[in-house]
Amino acid sequence: MRALVYLGSGAITVEDRPKPTIQSPTDAIVRVTHTGVCGTDLHIIQGRVPSCSAGRILGHEGVGIIDALGPGVANLRIGDRVLIGSISACGKCPACRQGMNSHCASGGWLLGNTIDGVQADFVRIPHADFSLHLLHSEIPSPAAVALSDAFPTAYEGGIQNGQVHPGAAVAIVGTGPVGLSALMLTRALYPSAFVVVIGRGESRLRIAKSFGAQHIFSTLNGISSTIEAAKAINKGRGFDVVVEAVGTRQSFDLAQQLTGVGGTIATLSYFNSKCDLHLDTLWNKNICLRTRLTDGGSIPELLRLTESSTIDPGALVSHVFSFSDIMKGYETFQAASAQDALKVVIYL
Numbered sequence: 001m002r003a004l005v006y007l008g009s010g011a012i013t014v015e016d017r018p019k020p021t022i023q024s025p026t027d028a029i030v031r032v033t034h035t036g037v038c039g040t041d042l043h044i045i046q047g048r049v050p051s052c053s054a055g056r057i058l059g060h061e062g063v064g065i066i067d068a069l070g071p072g073v074a075n076l077r078i079g080d081r082v083l084i085g086s087i088s089a090c091g092k093c094p095a096c097r098q099g100m101n102s103h104c105a106s107g108g109w110l111l112g113n114t115i116d117g118v119q120a121d122f123v124r125i126p127h128a129d130f131s132l133h134l135l136h137s138e139i140p141s142p143a144a145v146a147l148s149d150a151f152p153t154a155y156e157g158g159i160q161n162g163q164v165h166p167g168a169a170v171a172i173v174g175t176g177p178v179g180l181s182a183l184m185l186t187r188a189l190y191p192s193a194f195v196v197v198i199g200r201g202e203s204r205l206r207i208a209k210s211f212g213a214q215h216i217f218s219t220l221n222g223i224s225s226t227i228e229a230a231k232a233i234n235k236g237r238g239f240d241v242v243v244e245a246v247g248t249r250q251s252f253d254l255a256q257q258l259t260g261v262g263g264t265i266a267t268l269s270y271f272n273s274k275c276d277l278h279l280d281t282l283w284n285k286n287i288c289l290r291t292r293l294t295d296g297g298s299i300p301e302l303l304r305l306t307e308s309s310t311i312d313p314g315a316l317v318s319h320v321f322s323f324s325d326i327m328k329g330y331e332t333f334q335a336a337s338a339q340d341a342l343k344v345v346i347y348l
């Protein structure tokens, strides 16, 4: 089968690999029909994810058809169309029972990280019953790809962890697919909340505006003037919720400066270096800082929000390529701002 393989030191290639087989009774083999390229895949390629070694098939987002099932899978049938969650989880261990599937004792972020991933003709999914989701016919597959990771990350790490509430003043730092998902979810679920989006490039900020952001600011105009202008919108008080969706020292600094008294910083980013926490200015502001890797537990809810047209994850899909052009798909996503790329979907 065809597979996109991480070679180490910045390189990827398409290789011919053997089709995966059932290794545990709770496994499924899925014939992949659509897969997504994610910012996390770029982190791996740049050597920033030590848990992912060279030779790994990348990808943790996708949709496919069940091709084979282990004897321990109860709720799926061969031929079912399924959404592949980015997190694989048993649903039974203490972490799973607390809703922290990303810390599953025998699961977590495995796909395209510690086991072979979804950017291939076939993928083995551990704990299939709990890690795959039946897809109803009304949800198109490219749109569903955005529900594997981007939307659950935004919902769990941003909306839930940030405790977004009716009338909240919300600042979203970052205009990648996850930041824009957080925007779409806030607008759809809390129409009375007030949302400011802070990014860099004009084109993505324009998209944020079209997704319903009340105000947009570019840090290219200077960080301190951006903070001042954004806070002025809310009478200088700062924000109740700051969703940090970039993952750099600068974005974390910005998030801290935007947070108002009693506010929550909800960071949902992957950080690969340490950051400063400015307790000298925050110690008496009653703030809350929350971090999270997505658990994927919200996927059933997000599927219902999509089926009811409350959200449209398809709006995130900017480019679709066939697998024979997957390298072009990566190039497009790597040059995201020049290419106006959001979610890049590959079909097989």
Ligand SMILES: [Zn+2]
Pocket (backbone or CB within 6 Å): 037, 038, 039, 040, 060, 061, 086, 149, 150
């Ligand atoms: Zn992802």
Ligand SMILES: [Zn+2]
Pocket (backbone or CB within 6 Å): 089, 090, 091, 092, 093, 094, 095, 096, 101, 103, 104, 105, 106, 107
């Ligand atoms: Zn578990």
